[in-house]
Amino acid sequence: MDKQTYVTIERKMLQCMNDGAHDKEHVYRVLYYVVDIAKDYAVDMDVLIASSLLHDIGRDAQFKDHNVDHALYGADMAYDYILTLGWGKDKAEQIKSCIRSHRYRRDCEPESIEAKILFDADKLDVCGVVGIARTLAYKGIVAEPLYTIDIHGGVNDGVDGIAPSFFQEYHYKLKNIYDHFYTDRARTIAEGRKASAQYIYENMLAEVQENYRIGKKALTELIDA
Numbered sequence: 001m002d003k004q005t006y007v008t009i010e011r012k013m014l015q016c017m018n019d020g021a022h023d024k025e026h027v028y029r030v031l032y033y034v035v036d037i038a039k040d041y042a043v044d045m046d047v048l049i050a051s052s053l054l055h056d057i058g059r060d061a062q063f064k065d066h067n068v069d070h071a072l073y074g075a076d077m078a079y080d081y082i083l084t085l086g087w088g089k090d091k092a093e094q095i096k097s098c099i100r101s102h103r104y105r106r107d108c109e110p111e112s113i114e115a116k117i118l119f120d121a122d123k124l125d126v127c128g129v130v131g132i133a134r135t136l137a138y139k140g141i142v143a144e145p146l147y148t149i150d151i152h153g154g155v156n157d158g159v160d161g162i163a164p165s166f167f168q169e170y171h172y173k174l175k176n177i178y179d180h181f182y183t184d185r186a187r188t189i190a191e192g193r194k195a196s197a198q199y200i201y202e203n204m205l206a207e208v209q210e211n212y213r214i215g216k217k218a219l220t221e222l223i224d225a
Contacts, residue, residue: 008085012057012081013054016057023056033120033124034121037121043114051078054081055071055074055122056070057078058072071101072100102119117186120182120183124190127174127177128196171201173197
């Protein structure tokens with residue numbers, strides 16, 4: 001892929017992402033992983049790079065309507081856009097296939113080595129330490145709190161399903177998302193990322209629990225004084 005074509009596709013991605021900074025960062029990290037994984041395979045790099053840059057262009061539509069599957073919607077958007085670049089229907093269909101099957105959508109198994117690599121790269125980012133940090137930033141603002149206090153005054157991380165929390169999301173990813181990769185390179189990377197994520201999970205939870213314990217003790221002493 002020549003530089004001008006790359007810049008053209010990149011601009012399309014940035015335009016569709018609007019101001020979603022962490023989504024843009026995610027796209028570039030996925031591209032980094034894609035290039036890394038692709039070293040071990042015979043692939044069409046034009047298809048891979050274009051798919052990586054465009055794989056989340058349907059997110060704005062999903063934000064406006066949560067019933068929209070951004071992967072399926074974005075796949076159609078990308079297909080139409082690639083045709084405007086003059087790449088032809090074959091390339092457009094390959095890119096559409098990659099985007100349609102990216103991430104962990106079990107009902108749409110990747111149909112090509114390029115799609116498998118995009119699937120693995122996206123999954124590595126989502127379930128790794130950086131992906132967990134994204135979840136923390138997103139969930140802290142939009143949905144679940146970092147943790148909740150149970151009826152006995154203890155810290156509840158939500159892992160047992162008692163209450164939703166950031167830690168519940170974190171724990172779910174550690175347990176359930178590292179279970180399947182399509183390429184050997186991605187599986188190797190995932191092993192190290194899971195170990196790092198588990199370490200961070202345990203230490204973050206311990207830090208929350210310790211701060212809560214110290215704070216509660218200090219407040220009790222203040223009230224008793």
